[in-house]
Amino acid sequence: MKIKKGxxxxxxxxxxxxxxxxxxRVSPREGxxxxxxxxxxVRHRRPRRSGEKGQRVxxxxxxxxxxxxxxxxxxxxAARVGxxxxxxGKQRICKKCGVAIA
Ligand SMILES: [Zn+2]
Structure with a gap:
């Protein structure tokens, strides 16, 4: 995986x-x-209890x-990853400057 969380x-x-x-978040299975x-x-959340309002999240x-x-x-x-x-072990490097990506 070329892209990681963070x-x-x-x-x-x-x-x-x-x-x-x-x-x-990364979802490797779906790529x-x-x-x-x-x-x-925008997700619309319904009220759970009476008196509570629905929310848009x-x-x-x-x-x-x-x-x-x-x-x-x-x-x-913005670079490609090598x-x-x-x-x-295996390190990811920037294809533009050749420096390892943290
Ligand atoms: Zn670079």
Whole structure:
């Protein structure tokens, strides 16, 4: 998996193109990620008890993993990810500057 929870990514398609955010959740089976502030959708929550009000809750929707690119922590650019065997095993590296991504 090239993208992990906690990474900063930039969305490359759709109405949120260019938006940056942190990855909140990765769903490897579906190949999707949930990015903070991107692909927002509004869920309407019904009242549970009488007297309580329904609520509208905004939350990020799923984005296909191919539609986001990781933002390199070293050079700050949206880059593709390569792999490299370093100390501590497999490391992800930035294809633009060659530095390992945290
Ligand atoms: Zn870089």
């Amino acid at each position: 990474d900063t990514v930039v969305v490359t398609v759709g109405k949120d193109r260019g938006k940056r955010g942190r990855v909140l 999707r990620v949930f990015v903070e502030g991107a692909a927002q959708r 905004t939350m990020p929707g799923p984005i296909a993993i191919g539609n986001v690119r990781i933002v390199c922590s070293a050079c700050g650019k 792999f490299h065997m370093g100390e501590g």
